[in-house]
Amino acid sequence: KQEVTQIPAALSVPEGENLVLNCSFTDSAIYNLQWFRQDPGKGLTSLLLIQSSQREQTSGRLNASLDKSSGRSTLYIAASQPGDSATYLCAASNTGFQKLVFGTGTRLLVSP
Amino acid sequence: ETGVTQTPRHLVMGMTNKKSLKCEQHLGHNAMYWYKQSAKKPLELMFVYNFKEQTENNSVPSRFSPECPNSSHLFLHLHTLQPEDSALYLCASSQRGDIRDGNQPQHFGDGTRLSIL
Numbered sequence: 001k002q003e004v005t006q007i008p009a010a011l012s013v014p015e016g017e018n019l020v021l022n023c024s025f026t027d028s029a030i031y032n033l034q035w036f037r038q039d040p041g042k043g044l045t046s047l048l049l050i051q052s053s054q055r056e057q058t059s060g061r062l063n064a065s066l067d068k069s070s071g072r073s074t075l076y077i078a079a080s081q082p083g084d085s086a087t088y089l090c091a092a093s094n095t096g097f098q099k100l101v102f103g104t105g106t107r108l109l110v111s112p
Numbered sequence: 113e114t115g116v117t118q119t120p121r122h123l124v125m126g127m128t129n130k131k132s133l134k135c136e137q138h139l140g141h142n143a144m145y146w147y148k149q150s151a152k153k154p155l156e157l158m159f160v161y162n163f164k165e166q167t168e169n170n171s172v173p174s175r176f177s178p179e180c181p182n183s184s185h186l187f188l189h190l191h192t193l194q195p196e197d198s199a200l201y202l203c204a205s206s207q208r209g210d211i212r213d214g215n216q217p218q219h220f221g222d223g224t225r226l227s228i229l
Contacts, residue, residue: 004154034217043116043202043220044155089155098143098208099168100218102155 002027004092006103013080014111021075021106023090028068034100035064035075036089044089048075080110115139116221118203124227125193133188133224135203143208144186145218146178149200161186162208190226198228 003026013019023033032051036044048057048064050073056065063076073090087107091100116137125131137144146158160168161180175197177189186203204218 036220041222041225043118043222044204044218046217046219049217091155098145098160098162098206099157099170100155101157104152104154 002030002092002094002101004090004101004103006088006090006106008106009104010107010109012109012111015080015082017080017110018076018078019080019108021077021088021090021108023073023075023103025071025073025092025101027092027094028071030068030092030094032093033064033066033073034091034093035062035073036091038087038089038105040086047088077108080108082110082112084108084110115219116203116205118201118221118224120224121222122225122227124229125190126229127193127195129193130189130191132190133201133203133226135186135188135221137184137186137203137205137219139205139207139219141205141207141219142183143206144180144183145204145206146186146188147202147204147220149202149223151199155202158188193226193228195228198226200225 005024034049035047050057050066061078066073087105089105091102119134144161148156158172159178164180179187200223202223204220206218207216
């Protein structure tokens with residue numbers, strides 16, 4: 001059974017810092033891994049999706065990497081801004097490619 | 113129109129009530145999902161519908177009854193719920209292609225915050 005863990009659970013940084021959020025998964029036979037952002041009281045916004053055949057994806061200041069052999073993914077946020085404050089969730093898809101298994105998230109606070 | 117719309121945004125109900133949650137997607141997708149998000153727990157997939165047909169039931173109690181009349185609408189009928197069912201219920205949609213196409217991102221609504229008295 002796939003299990004997804006995110007560390008740290010919470011992170012507070014000053015504006016401008018580069019930061020890394022970590023995601024680990026127990027079953028490396030994944031179809032893809034997704035990173036989402038969730039603002040308080042809101043749904044999830046898809047940030048990046050990495051297919052199992054890919055090593056990384058980039059969108060603006062965000063870069064996500066995937067290492068299936070070690071069961072890890074990282075989300076790199078460059079030059080963080082207060083607007084980046086949110087909870088970041090990663091989700092792995094393996095048993096049936098539509099079934100996402102989520103981590104509990106990292107709550108990020110970027111202070112001005 | 114926003115991509116995925118859920119109504120109501122908030123719902124308070126007693127354990128003996130019957131209510132329904134509604135989800136509508138305007139993205140032309142052919143797959144829809146219900147998720148449950150409880151405090152301090154990961155999001156849990158509840159149901160998956162592809163082309164209006166239920167393809168996944170993640171061992172959800174029968175007091176939750178989904179309905180998908182067409183590819184754009186998804187309902188979750190609630191009956192005789194328990195206090196532990198209080199949570200944020202999220203709907204999502206995606207375009208389901210061949211598995212060789214790779215996975216398309218799921219798009220989420222803002223959820224219905226459900227409180228059971």
